[in-house]
Amino acid sequence: MQEREKQAVKLWFFSSLVWLALGPLIGALMSLQFLWPDALNFLADLNLSYSKARIFHTNLVIYGWIAMSFVAAILFIIPKLCDVELQHARVAYWAGWLWNLSVALDLALIWAGIVGDPLLSIQPYEYAEAPLLVDLLIVIAAVMIIFSVHRTVLARKRPHLYVSVWYLLGGLYTTAITYLVGNFLTLAFTGLGNQIIHAWWLHNAVGMFITPLGIGIAYYLIPIAAQQPIYSHRLSILGFWTLMAFYPGTGLHHFLQMPMPTWIGEFSVISSVLLIIPVLAVVVNHLATPAQNWRRVFDSFPLRFSVFGTVYYLLTCIQGTFQTTHAVNWFVHFTEWVQAHAHLALTGAFTCYGMAALIYIFPRVTGRQLYSRTLVSWVFWIMAVVFPLFYLAFTHSGLVTGVSVNLLNHTIYETISAVWLARFFRTLMGAGVVLGFLLFGYLIVRSLRVGPRFEEGTNEVAEPAPAPATRRVTV
Amino acid sequence: MKRFITLALLAVWMVLPGWAQHEHQPRPSPTEAPAIYWVLVALAVVAIVGFMLWTLYGKMRPGRMTTLSYHALGALVIIMTLFTLVLYVIPAQQAQQLPATARAWDWKPGEILQDPAGSGLSGEPYRGYLVYLANGCTYCHTLYLRPEDLKTGWAEGARPNEVSQMGDFVRYPFTMLGTQRDGPDLTVIGRKIPDMQYQIDHLVDPRRFKPKSVMPSYRYLSERDLRDLAAYLVSLGNDPQKLRAGVAPTPKPTEDPKIAKGRELYRSLGCVGCHSLDGSPNVGPSFKGLWEREVEVVLPDGTTTRVIADGAYIRESITQASAKVVKGFPNVMPSFAERVTESDLDALVEYIKSLR
Structure with a gap:
């Protein structure tokens, strides 16, 4: 890798860590609102409230952590798969600064809460709250990234396009379309029409932006870390095209119960249930590939994290198809069940993919191994044990709310007491997950200074001393 | 063979939820989709099945793809x-x-709403809606009522004719229907609590009126923002034409000072947050027609009995609400024993008496 390529990857890489430390921390803090609401009254002195903190949390996690770590991985993976250096690496590098600037400006403008300014006020669309000014900057940064990646693919020395390239390049294009729809096309509609276009954006922010990029990264990491060829290329084709066919239509399942023509709602439910096809195709491929060489899951942390991410991905998507059907949806709608589902996808599946990518990339751009196997294991076990407990508490809170309000006809004020314990447990376990993220950040930053030298073929994580030479493997 | 079993299981997985929804589907009879929609659906299904069969069994020769x-x-x-x-x-x-319904929200930029409770406050509902947006209210409150909400605890005090229809939203510049309910639905909050001063006080310190509320304080908002937001909230669920004309009955000048004091206490203590004056139930029963009516109440041990809502009962309810809770309402009212004096109680009783 050339120095300018490394520089671009490093910028996106380390920026994503900053936002990873900050975003979930805000989430844990704001969950106190449901336990001791008066304890957060001090926020009002800072012109803040739970509701603004929530926008901070979602925007930081999506645009700060997920997007930036994924782009770092894309800038690393695409040149490898195309057997060519990253084209226009300076453009990708400056796009990183622009993206960081956008996220910071986004935070500042959400905090300022300007009322009624067309350029500086936040927008009323979940995950697309960024004001128009920030949207423009993000679009410029995204175009720069797409330009660089597209040119790299065009200049490739290897004629064959591996499935990751399909996912990553296709994912970048659908990301662009989705972002433009969510932030600009919505402006052209009023009334209920506005809500329908918003719905298209709302789910595709996950489906056409985070999902294809995350899966593309996992499709690269899993075979290479497991040292196995991909289980089935047919399945990867099936997965890619059915994802592209079924995902874009799903958005309205978020608003199944709003007054609107039922047939468009049915369309979104059918799309959502059909999603199980690409999901199973991807999951079978991701789990059957390392199955031939299962020992590697213990040796290789990128593999371990991405396989775990795939398990969470499967759970998320089974839950997703289940809860979009009317019979389930009326019960869990409006409750924290849905937020728990979102956390299973983003904190469970895609953060695991992001971490796997970072662990894989770190030694290859800095020339140093991660210094502590113990610490990586801690992060992994937090993601494997504490996170599911966090998720269960979250879901439990949603279920109790559903029973209390939908079946027992209790008011919301009565329900709040019923879910207190579940929410307390959620905050406790959530704090554990945040601790895991902070440990991960610490691990990487400290490895910059004390990590042993890395050579291609050694493990990404330093072995406990004395390092046995027999562990060396060739990739 | 294994593949066919997998496909069959998949088909069952897809059909079962669709089956179940016929029984639980809360909104009856799907609206008719245009015929072209069903043609597209049929084409899509054929294409999908064909594509799946091709990827699973079709011949694929590597290296055939051109640029x-x-x-x-x-x-x-x-x-x-x-x-x-x-x-x-x-x-x-x-x-x-779509054509707008009669109660569709209809406030233009610059239009001012006078407080219907007669406090002399006024605000700009349109700008209030933008304040609602800028502060993320939509992450805990929804702005639409489903038919089933009337039967559940999501929207206490809503009436059957207030269930949202498509036409209710046409005049909004953008919609914020919301996907999460950590607080009550606000579709008819203005009809239930038509009082700007209460709305402002509640925004500044929600737990002063609703002790179990988890709502954050919005005391950081400027006075103008608070007034506009309150005006927006008050405008919700009311006929805009009536609000413009001023729906509040102006208090009679010859009124008993005790009643006037009671009216003021009704607002300042926050009774307005739960007890309406127009006969519609909210979190608590309406004060209209309450005086000397026979009500069924639940005692702390769970048994029910019937009492006459006279002065003694009303005093007891204010100072020790959980002693006798009107049947059908939640036991959530805080005690006001330390916040009211003897003459306050007198004034409140007189006020409720005047609401016959």
């Missing part, structure tokens, strides 16, 4: 995404051209 085919496939990704987008744009176009 042109790559470009064609790349274009197909974009076309597929745009195709579903069109499927959303068409109903969105139709939805925003």
